[in-house]
Amino acid sequence: MVDSMADDGSLSLYEAVQLFYMALSAQDRFFEFWISATFAVIIACHLGSRTLTLGFSALMALLYTAFSINMLSRWLLAQGAVVKYRTEMLTLSGGDGRLELVDLSRSLTFGTLIIGTVVTLFFVWFTFKKR
Numbered sequence: 001m002v003d004s005m006a007d008d009g010s011l012s013l014y015e016a017v018q019l020f021y022m023a024l025s026a027q028d029r030f031f032e033f034w035i036s037a038t039f040a041v042i043i044a045c046h047l048g049s050r051t052l053t054l055g056f057s058a059l060m061a062l063l064y065t066a067f068s069i070n071m072l073s074r075w076l077l078a079q080g081a082v083v084k085y086r087t088e089m090l091t092l093s094g095g096d097g098r099l100e101l102v103d104l105s106r107s108l109t110f111g112t113l114i115i116g117t118v119v120t121l122f123f124v125w126f127t128f129k130k131r
Helices: 002-008 013-047 054-093 100-130
Strands: none
Touching: 013 054, 013 100, 054 100
């Protein structure tokens, strides 16, 4: 029975659950890395506010934007895996799909990524303008 499942490429319930949680974990790691870098940019702007030039502020904003887009892209790739393995898991278990807390958490994290990036870029600009 196990060999026949391996031959047709389908997952077992155990595998689907494990992959679902691995994808969630990957999303969390991307978010944690992004939030650490975000606070580093904010602290660097705050501590270096007296010496920020327009060029340096623009470079910092450009690099932070590229970094945030990279992290958001990776987060969305992991989200695709979350949805895929969630669907597989629920199909195999016959579940009703009630994972509202997971959905709420993913939505809030996505919103934090977007809003946090915009606010951080505003802070970089504000810090330069206030020096």
